Amino acid sequence: MEFREKLLKFKLQIVFTFVFSFVTVALVTYSPGFLTVVSYFWPLVLSTALFLAAVFFFARTSDLPTSSTLSGDGSGLIVAAEGILDYVVGGQHEESLFDSFTKLD
Template identity: 70%
Template sequence: MEIREKLLKFRFHIVFAFVFSLLTFSLVTYSPGFLTVLSYFWPLLLSTALFLAAVLFFARTSGNFPATSSAAGEGSFAFKAAAEGILDYVVSGELEEPLLHTSFANLD
């Protein structure tokens, strides 16, 4: 009778372990192989790799990138100011009025 009481005490643990084992076994048995997944997603992986390579190439060859700037202070400041402006535009969805006014005033 003592074994039955202990089994009833841990019944949720036993059920959880059984369900977890069943799920693990079914995932291992019925999931596709690595090469199958790779053959399905290779265009996406290739295009992502080429895009990242292009970003790195343009980042290295661009003169405004802080790592390649000769003057550490002014290049990084210009890059940070441009990045903050883009971030403000993306987050708020609109540019600030003074910034728009100065942009259009410079066109004249």
């Protein structure tokens, strides 16, 4: 009887070990092979690698402002953002854009 009492004392650990072993064997047995997973995801891995390479290339070759040219209050970043917005808009002011939309007749 003493042996059965010791087994009941560790009942949770024994059940957990059996369940963990069963799940591990099932995953190893029924999971797809490594080459199957690689052949399925290779386009995603390749496109991600090319995107990261492009980001790295442009980060290395572009002339970003250094920390010494930016002021501590962030006004240099605001000026840079306004410059980008002016470039995207094409240097036109909001009034001229509004006028061009209202004169569609």
